[in-house]
Amino acid sequence: MPFPAFVLPRPRFRPLSHLALLACLVLAAAAAPARAATYYVDAAAPGGDGSTWALAFTTIGQGLLAAQSGDVVEVSGGTYAETLSTGRAGVTVTGSTASGHNGPVTVKAADGQTVLSVAHASTWRRLTFDGSANTQQYVSVVRITGGTPAFEQCVIGPGQQLLSVGAGGASFSRCTIQGARRGVNYGQVVTINAGSSAVTFDYCLFADMQFGYIRAHTASRVDCNNCLLAGFSGYVLYSSADAAIPGGTNLRNCLLISNGYAADYLIWSESASAAVTLTTCLTQPRSPVDMTGAKYSANVTEVNPLAPGSPRLLHGRRQALVNLGIDDAANIDFWTQVAALCKARGIKSTLALDAADNVSDQDWSTIQTQVNTGNEVAAHSAHHVVLTEKRLLTITYAGTASDAAVTVESVGTAARTLRLTAGGATVAAYDLGSAAYDTIGEVVPAIAALPGFSASLITVPGTSYTSARVLSQDLDATSQALPAGTPVTLVRNDTQFFEDEIAVPKAIIESHLSAPGGAAPYTCDSFIYPFLDVDAQVRQAASQAGFTAARGGYEGNYAMGGFWSGPVPGGYDVLEMWATQPGTILGRHLDATTLSQRVSALLEWAKFTGVAIALFSHGAKEYDLDEWRALIERLAADPEVTFGTLQDLRAFVAANAQSHDGSVYVRTVWPDVADYRPRPGSPLLAAGSPYDRVMADFAGRLVPAGTLPSVGLYQLAGDQPSALPSVLQLLLLGQ
Known part of the structure; x- marks a missing residue:
């Protein structure tokens, strides 16, 4: 049976007045949500109103001026020479993922300028903020004064100071904060002064900080989840006596490597009101000088710490360059024994020879045998004197x-x-x-x-x-x-003194030795300063005498792109290579586990910093043959260590940097991406503390709540992610 038809009564309409109609339209417009607009920015565009790529704005600043709350400013790949500041809340600025526009986006301000000033709630995604042109010590690359902004997949740095977080706090996810350029001056390069707001870093890399440190002063709490903190030559984190962070600074599932070269502690809190807690973190010993010292101050607590052995990471950034040697003519016989240990591992070594001090004919014969197998003899002054003492x-x-x-x-x-x-x-x-x-x-x-x-x-x-x-x-x-x-x-008369102590030993060595095979004289072009003592005048004298590589001591510059190279920004002086004694930094007569942990910490520091380092000792009383054997075995077991003579190290520097004046080089070439994923079998895999919320790891994959993650940036246990998308490669560039 068919359903009955329902007949609706016919409505009776009354025409609306013009004013009533207008009122309805206004109400309808107010009730309907506004459509978010996207403004396009392309430095290569001819310029327009930003409505399409063809009519794109040419600066990001134009996009910020046009955008309203809820709008997006989409930026094409390129370098934008400008300084940015927010004008209203709710705006998202993002590097484009559109085909043809998805290259790296770099915002680079001029000297004395902050790259980005944020005073509003906003989102910043896939952008690099580059403050390398700035030379003023107290200018930050990114400065936040309000609004609780969010940063995702961004790079902050290089620059003098990198990040200042003020009132309102901020969140950072999958960001790289790197490249402090304050040189040898201790100072805060990441400052947290957020008042009663929180600051969160998820899956972030802090890298190449030189002597800069993170200063956590005020916040409701500071959280670092699955972060890698590496390349701090001083403190990693510091809170002063008047710091106030009621919820504490909390590092969870974090990896701290390559830190603490010249610091009392890796993490130092002077305030009980700014306590620091590390939960399921791996913190290596302080590197490379004082591995036996305390890592933490009072007010710092470790919960379920991981053993500080080798994290077994994949690396794709830098080789650790290592020279091994024995000093003084009195230790020629000991050198031959150490050289034999090195030879078994395919390693060449260096003898530092004070050539005018009791070198017999038999000694010269012994030395020649070692030279014939590729080992190096370096001048060590004629009489082993302090070259800087006038x-x-x-x-x-x-x-x-x-x-x-x-x-x-x-x-x-x-x-x-x-x-x-x-x-x-x-x-x-x-x-x-x-x-x-x-x-x-x-x-x-x-x-x-x-x-x-x-x-x-x-x-x-x-x-x-x-x-x-x-x-x-x-x-x-x-x-x-x-x-x-x-x-x-x-x-002294400097001219005569340097002739006798630097030039003459070169001539003595070259007159007694021949090159391997005996067809040509030996060329002695490496110098080793006695008593680890060197200054600009001594380096100049070594250069004038014809030496092209030289080993200093603790004050030597150790990293290509380092900061102890005088007036050349980022320079490395091959006439002042960093050197130390293994017994001094590692300790003496160590058990196998402790030695492995400390050698691992030394090498992680070396790789991250791009170090050229010389390890030397004198006789057996200082570091005996068994200690050398154990050290060489552990060094040689790492495939990312390049061994060589001082001249080999110099050749590597010359091949990977641009000469400034014949001895000082500026870094120009590095592999692009540092891959810090754990290798299979790494103690970092599935070693973390489970999360109570969903997280997005460094590669962008979701980590469900309750997952037992790995420690570090890449979290899924046993999973080796595929190559990163090109836009993410920004995050691990060696800058």
Whole structure:
């Protein structure tokens, strides 16, 4: 049976007045949600109203001026030379993913300018904020003063200061914050002063901070989840005594490597009101100087820490460059034993030879055998003296004559006579060219034996050094009065001194050795400064003598693109390579587990920093053969370590950098992407603390709540993600 038809009553319409109709339209417009607009920006476009790619704005600033709350500013790949600031809340600025426009987006401000100033709630996605043009120490790359902005897949840096988070807080997801350029000055390069707001970093990389640190001062809480913090030469995180963070600073599932070169602690909180908690984190020992020291201050707590062994990461960024060597002619036999251990691993080593000190014919034969197998002999000065110490001896007169004096007479730059006079007569004259007074150590006792005179050698506190072995002919010409009871110090002639201590040993070595195969003379072009002591004048003298690589000490610059290279920004001086003794930084007579952990920390630091480092010792009492054997085995087991002579290290620098003046190089070439994923079998895999919320890992994959993640940036246990999309490669560039 068909349904009955329902007949609706016919409505009766009354025409609306014009005013009523207008009111209806206004109400309808107010009730309907506004459609968000997208404004397009392309630096290569001819310019327009931003409504399409063809009519794109040419600056991001134009897009920010046009955009209203809810709008999107989509930016084509390219470099934008401008400084940005927000004008209203609710705007999203994003690097484009559209075909033809999806290249890296870099915003680069001029000197003295902040790249981005944020005072409103906003979203920033797939952008690089580059402050490398700025030279002013207290200008931040990104400065946040309000609005709780969100940053996703962004790069902040390089720059003097990188990030300042003020009132309102902020969140950062899958961001790279890297490239502090404050040099050797300790200072905050990431500042958190968010008042009562929270600051969150999820899956972020903090890298290449030099001596900059994160300063957490005020916030409701600060959270770092699955972050990698590496490349801090000083502190990683610091909170002062007046810091107030009620919810604490919380690091969860984080990896801290390559940190703490010159710091009291890796993490230092002076305030009980700004406590720091690390949950399921792997923190390697402080690298590379004081691995035996404390990593944390009071107010820092570890919960379920991971053992600080090797994280077994995939790397694609830098090789660790390592030179191994033994110092001094007295240790030639020990060098041959260490060289044999090296040879078994395919490693060449270096002997630092003080060439004028007791090198016998048999010694030269032994050295030649080692040279024939590719090992290196470097000059170590002629007499193993401190090259920066200008003083040579002190003379004091205690007699009654009023005209006592000392005179040093020279022929050219070589001192030939030292004369003492008193009462108008010569008391003594010493022929400095004779064997009897050849060194300062022979002149001083002769003077001290004279009635009314005393003399003393120069010593360097904290070392075994005295000026006894310096040649007397290195004295500078002078004529000085000797007031009774007042010591008078005689100094060196730099020209003669550097000739005798730097140029002559090169000639001695080259006259006694031949190149491997014996067809040509040996070329000694590496120098090793005794007592780890070097300055600009000494480096210049080494260069003028023909040396092209030299090893310094703790003050040597160690990283290509480093910061201890004087006036050249990002320069690396191959005449001042960083050097240390393994026993000093690693400790002595270690068990296998501890040695492995500390060597791993050293190498992770070296890889991250791009280091060229020399490890050396003297005799067996300082670091014995068993210790060298264990160290060499662990070093050689890492495929990302490149071993070589000092000249090999110099060749690597020259191939991967641009020469500035023949010895100072500026980094120009690095592999593009550093891949910090854990290898299969890494202790980082599935070692983290489960999350109570869904997370997006560094590669953009979702990590469900309750998942037991890995520690670090890539989280899925056992999963090796495919190559990153090109836009994400921004996040791990070596800048």
